[in-house]
Amino acid sequence: MYLHAIILRRELFPAKGGYPFSLPAYQGVEEIPLTSSVTFFIGENGSGKSTLLEAVAYQCGFHTAGGSRNNLYHVDRAEAALGDYVRLSWRPKVTNGFFLRAESFYQFASHIDEVEKDYPTGYRSYGGRSLHEQSHGESFFSLFAHRFRGKGIYLLDEPEAALSPMRQIAFLYLMQELVEEGAQFLIATHSPILMGFPGARILSFDTSPLTEVRYEETEHYQLTRRFLENPRAFWDI
Structure with a gap:
């Protein structure tokens, strides 16, 4: 593990509050310890899990629309509203890693195509072909399988968005391999x-x-x- 805690700098929060500073999940929290190589952020839409993940990406120096420290491209609304109000506790600090943001993955894939024009690598880190030439699920899994390496921190915002249940299970095995190589994951998800x-x-x-x-x-x-055990019960109301 590298990132040991996320510290909310509540003393810097705007006095007028508002989103995201007034979210219930953040109230009374100053430090969020990270005690496992894999940490999941879960909650309903709008609960603040993705906002906090974006803030961590911002503090890591990753592109807040998706990518690593080396990916520079423009995307509208690639913000991190909580970014300046978070501090990270490292032991030791790492710079290798990646931030996956499912909703802006298309723009990231387009950025990789532009980079490939200037610095051809044969899409070595993305399965040997453009992410746009792969299905949505294939492109996600190509990223995980070829771009991710151990000894880094990986921030994933709803990675299940493009993955079938079978692919999600395959990703669990891949995660285990990466953790054994020294990877740390923070994942915002709805996937059981x-x-x-x-x-x-x-x-x-x-x-x-x-x-x-x-x-x-x-x-x-x-x-x-409950649904899988008795799906008819959800309709017999």
């Missing part, structure tokens, strides 16, 4: 499959303040299990 990664820490942003929850206690697990 990904949350099942052994030994992962799960932080719920649906509570105030955010708290750690067990896998079986998450609504994602409980609701999915």
Whole structure:
């Protein structure tokens, strides 16, 4: 592990509050310890999990629309509203890593095409061909399998967006290999499959303040299990 804590600099929060500073998950929180090589941020849309992940990416020097420290390209609304109000505690600090933001992945793929024109590598880090020439799911998995290396920090915002259930399970195996090589993951997700990664820490942003929850206690697990056991019950209301 490299990143040991995320510190919210609440003393710098604007006095007038507003989004995202007034989000319930952030209230009463000054430091978020990271005690596992894999940490999941979970919660409903708008709960603040992606906002915090963007702030971590900003502090890591990654492009907040997606990429590493070396990816420079323009995207509208690639902001990190909480970026200047977060401090990271490293032991030691690493600069290798990547920020995946599912909603702006198309723009990242276009950026890679432009880079390839000037510095041809045969798309070595992306499966040997343009990400635009692969299906959505294939392009995500090519990124994970070829671009990610151990001894780095990987920030993923809803990586399941393009992955089938089978691909999500394959990604769990890939994550395990990367963790064994020294990778650390922070992942914002809605996927009960990904949350099942052994030994992962799960932080719920649906509570105030955010708290750690067990896998079986998450609504994602409980609701999915109830549905799979008796889907008709959800219609017989």
